[in-house]
Amino acid sequence: MTMNVHPITIVMAEDDPEDRMLVKDAWDESMLNNDLRFVGDGEELMDYLRRTGKYAGTAASPRPGLILLDLNMPKKDGRAALEEIKRDPELHDIPIVILTSSAAEEDILRSYNLGVNSYITKPVTFDKLVEVLKTLKKYWLEIVELPENHGDPGNRS
Amino acid sequence: MPKKDGRTALNEIKKDPELQGIPVVILTSSKADEDVLKAYDLGVNAYIAKPVTFDRLVDVVETLDKYWFEIVELPEKVKQRHSEEGG
Numbered sequence: 267m268t269m270n271v272h273p274i275t276i277v278m279a280e281d282d283p284e285d286r287m288l289v290k291d292a293w294d295e296s297m298l299n300n301d302l303r304f305v306g307d308g309e310e311l312m313d314y315l316r317r318t319g320k321y322a323g324t325a326a327s328p329r330p331g332l333i334l335l336d337l338n339m340p341k342k343d344g345r346a347a348l349e350e351i352k353r354d355p356e357l358h359d360i361p362i363v364i365l366t367s368s369a370a371e372e373d374i375l376r377s378y379n380l381g382v383n384s385y386i387t388k389p390v391t392f393d394k395l396v397e398v399l400k401t402l403k404k405y406w407l408e409i410v411e412l413p414e415n416h417g418d419p420g421n422r423s
Numbered sequence: 424m425p426k427k428d429g430r431t432a433l434n435e436i437k438k439d440p441e442l443q444g445i446p447v448v449i450l451t452s453s454k455a456d457e458d459v460l461k462a463y464d465l466g467v468n469a470y471i472a473k474p475v476t477f478d479r480l481v482d483v484v485e486t487l488d489k490y491w492f493e494i495v496e497l498p499e500k501v502k503q504r505h506s507e508e509g510g
Binding site: 358361369378383386398401404406409410413 | 491
């Protein structure tokens with residue numbers, strides 16, 4: 267059965283270069299053709315979303331249709347970024363999926379209470395990571411309806 | 424839905440500190456942009472438009488099952504209540 271795939275940009279906040287490379291490889295393996303961009307920490311994520319800092323005045327940061335967020339990152343961690351995004355009326359409708367090595371109950375519960383759309387612990391094997399990304403793709407890009415790209419920062423006055 | 428519609432229930436759940444951690448997935452016949460956006464604004468975890476064919480509905484249910492019960496982590500208290508009630 268073929269379905270339409272949402273042609274969205276996906277931003278992943280992940281500080282570990284090896285994890286990024288692993289996700290990129292698994293991404294290609296999962297035949298995900300969507301535009302995937304990486305930011306290195308929560309601060310860079312907020313700059314990307316708000317077009318500030320190194321993303322100021324550029325068109326190089328299309329509004330993502332989905333954010334994949336690591337919890338443990340330097341400068342601003344995933345918890346703080348999640349809270350900030352979900353409190354920002356311009357950004358809070360962007361779905362966020364936590365992808366982290368932490369399986370601590372307090373992280374899981376706190377993330378859901380802060381409004382995360384779902385919480386996934388990073389699989390330890392490459393094959394399992396490919397499986398997770400395939401299911402993520404099917405769920406978010408083929409089954410779920412996403413909000414229209416109504417608030418691209420580039421369109422804001 | 425009659426009496427209390429889904430938007431109102433969603434809003435109530437996501438504002439209640441005891442309940443807001445429970446994932447809510449909208450399954451509705453409406454694909455209207457304003458309904459989709461409003462639901463995400465109110466904090467829905469995902470919005471799914473009901474498929475029109477049975478085969479597609481099976482596909483949606485299977486994907487929901489795999490996503491939420493095999494891939495995703497749920498808060499412990501959601502799982503506990505689930506097992507307490509024999510689910």
